Every structure is written in structure tokens, then in C-alpha cells.
Amino acid sequence: MTTSDAGHPAHPAAPGAWCDRCGEPAGTGDHPACRASRELEPPRYCAHCRRRMKVQVLPVGWSAVCVAHGEIRG
Amino acid sequence: MPEILDQARTQVLGDGVGLDEAGVLAVLNLPDEHLPAALQLAHEVRMRWCGPEVEVEGIVSLKTGGCPEDCHFCSQSGLFASPVRSVWLDIPSLVEAAKQTAATGATEFCIVAAVRGPDARLMKQMREGVAAIRAEVDIQVAASLGMLSQEQVDELVDMGVHRYNHNLETCRSYFPNVVTTHSWEERWETLRMVRESGMEVCCGGILGLGETVEQRAEFAAQLAELDPHEVPLNFLNPRPGTPLGDRPVVEGKDALRAIAAFRLAMPRTILRYAGGREITLGDLGTRDGLLGGINAVIVGNYLTTLGRPATDDLKLLDDLKMPVKALSATL
Ligand code: SF4
Ligand SMILES: [Zn+2]
Ligand SMILES: [Zn+2]
Numbered sequence: 001m002t003t004s005d006a007g008h009p010a011h012p013a014a015p016g017a018w019c020d021r022c023g024e025p026a027g028t029g030d031h032p033a034c035r036a037s038r039e040l041e042p043p044r045y046c047a048h049c050r051r052r053m054k055v056q057v058l059p060v061g062w063s064a065v066c067v068a069h070g071e072i073r074g
Numbered sequence: 075m076p077e078i079l080d081q082a083r084t085q086v087l088g089d090g091v092g093l094d095e096a097g098v099l100a101v102l103n104l105p106d107e108h109l110p111a112a113l114q115l116a117h118e119v120r121m122r123w124c125g126p127e128v129e130v131e132g133i134v135s136l137k138t139g140g141c142p143e144d145c146h147f148c149s150q151s152g153l154f155a156s157p158v159r160s161v162w163l164d165i166p167s168l169v170e171a172a173k174q175t176a177a178t179g180a181t182e183f184c185i186v187a188a189v190r191g192p193d194a195r196l197m198k199q200m201r202e203g204v205a206a207i208r209a210e211v212d213i214q215v216a217a218s219l220g221m222l223s224q225e226q227v228d229e230l231v232d233m234g235v236h237r238y239n240h241n242l243e244t245c246r247s248y249f250p251n252v253v254t255t256h257s258w259e260e261r262w263e264t265l266r267m268v269r270e271s272g273m274e275v276c277c278g279g280i281l282g283l284g285e286t287v288e289q290r291a292e293f294a295a296q297l298a299e300l301d302p303h304e305v306p307l308n309f310l311n312p313r314p315g316t317p318l319g320d321r322p323v324v325e326g327k328d329a330l331r332a333i334a335a336f337r338l339a340m341p342r343t344i345l346r347y348a349g350g351r352e353i354t355l356g357d358l359g360t361r362d363g364l365l366g367g368i369n370a371v372i373v374g375n376y377l378t379t380l381g382r383p384a385t386d387d388l389k390l391l392d393d394l395k396m397p398v399k400a401l402s403a404t405l
Contacts, residue, residue, distance in 0.1 A: 059374035
């Protein structure tokens, strides 16, 4: 058995460990373009675990669900 | 004044006859210094043949992602490594979205699904959803569910869907470069059935897919031949993971030239700002387009991306002294 798949860390990571737009590690690399894009996009990856979230965009706001970390709204 | 604008003043503004493909191409090729005159003329055409009202619409995705088709611009195709996951909206949330849209003063609410065409589950969801909206919300319901059978067209009419969106996306000659899982002609066939059913036809596309200027003119001419009630004009917002994810965005002036040219090709259509205007045109360009032939907007968020707050657009319309079309005027 493996403890991680698709890059998920074996232990829950701190919030913000992953970029919620591109799904790459938030601490390394450069994400200013991601931050700029996020002004007109909902998040796609869970910032805790990097899983792709189920995202519903609504006329006003959005919701994003990570199977492990629950729902966030914006 | 370039000859094409003189010709358009007589033909389009005066007689209400749209420019043909060669005329549209001439407008698309106008040098920057003549762009203000083209926009001004397109605005006059819109005011004369459509009036000052702006039609406001909200859209919502009923079924997001996981589409079997391969439209190369689309983050909802299940064939690309896009981060968009499949998700369904429940009926109470759909009705809530319609309420939020109506609260902006919008008269149109378009329900969209990322599918090749509807299956029985989607049609059932539509039947329940449209009935619930009609019972609770004062707004006209439109739909965009991909390619339809005649039976499905009839069912949508029966539900009370008054307008159907099905974009040709790009001109016929470029379409195979953008989509390989179905043909332009299949899309045209759905549009033909929708037209014959009495539903209003909404058909537009996306600029910036890599088409040439000539192909943009071809597209405008093909739309004019279809003569849709509404033409939504999108500008490519390159989506991560899609085959067109690295394409540059359309240059603002080219977008404005296209707005003027499409208006001069179709003097009476509802020409709507759809996706991508925020990144292509920004606030200033958005204003220029509304003074250059556009007479409808999508307010609020899109299907997988976000728009400006509806209040910003409504304030702009107020500044421009363009009244929002009322529901009574559309019935
Ligand atoms: S049919 Fe619609 S949802 Fe499906 S890939 Fe094409 S544009 Fe996207
Ligand atoms: Zn990033
Ligand atoms: Zn998570």
C-alpha cells in the first residue's frame, strides 16, 4: 500500500501547502500569475492536500469541495 | 473616411442591410486610426435598428465538466488534463441562482450543460428545474445543452424554454482545427431544428482560436446567414490543460474591430458580450464595445470562471444612459 497518490502528502499538510490554482507546491516556484488569474477564477486544487476539488460556479459566488477537507465558498 | 464605412453608412445604417463577407473583412482590416469611426457607426446602427436597451442575462452551469467532446478551448472536456471536475447542480441551488440573476434586473437566465447532447437524466433535471424556476422566479429561461434531437427540441419548447444557445464557435473552414468529435454541420442541424420550433436562436462563438482575419469575416457572414436572434461574442480565455491553453489573448483593438464588424454584418441582432471580455478588453474596452455595437451583457460569473460583479456592469450601463431591457418588453 502506498501512503500517497498523485502527489498527496502522507500527512495532512498545512493550509496553503499547495497552490490552489495550478496544484504545484506553494512554497517553491512562482505563482504570481496564478494569484492574478485567481481574481477571475475559483480555486481548483485543495490547498491542504492538492486534490482536485469539485467546483460549482454560480452567478454570484462559487463553492469548492475537497473530499478530505470539506467545502469552501467564495 | 474609408470607403467601407461610407458604404456601411448607406447600406447598414440607412437600409438595415448587413455587410457581406468582403465588407466585414474590410472593417476587420481597418487601420487603428479609423477604429473610432467604425465603432461610432456600429453604435449608430445598433441605436437605430435595436434601440438603446441592453439585454442583461445570467448563466449557470447545471452540469459541469466531463464532456466527451474535444473543443480545444474548453476546460470542461473530459479529454484534456484540465483541473475542472465533473459536478451537477441540484434544483434548489438552480432556483437560487435564477433568483440571484433576476435580482440584478436580468431578463434572461440560461441553463448550460457540458454535454455532447442531453440524455434522459439531463432532460429530467431540466424539466424539473425549469418548472421550479418558472413557478418561483420572474425571468425567461434559455438553455444550452449541446446537440439536440427533434424530440428534445419539442420537449424544451414544451417546458417553456424560450431561447436555445448553440454556438458554431468559429467559421466552417476553421472548425475542424478546433473540434474533431463532431462537425460544424451537425451544429448547424441543431440550429435549424431550433429555428423551426419557434424557439429563439442564440448562436455565436469565440474569437482568438487561431483563426485568420479572413476566417473571422467568414464566421460573421455565416452567422448573418443563420440570422440568429442573439449572437454571444466570446474572446478566448486560454484555459490550463487545454490544447489552446497557451494561445495569446485577442488584442483589445482587434476585439473592438470585431465587435464593430459583427454589428455591421448583423444590424438587428442582440450582440452580447460573453466570456473573456475582462481579460481582453478590461474596463475601458468594455465601455468602448458598449459604445461600438454591443447591446447585451452576461452579468455575474460564467460557467467555470468568474466575471466582474454585476453591480459594476449595471453602474456602467447607468453611466452610459443605456436602460436595461425590462421583462415586459421581452414578452
Ligand atoms: S461540447 Fe461544450 S462542454 Fe463539451 S467540450 Fe465542447 S464546448 Fe466544452
Ligand atoms: Zn500556482
Ligand atoms: Zn483537501
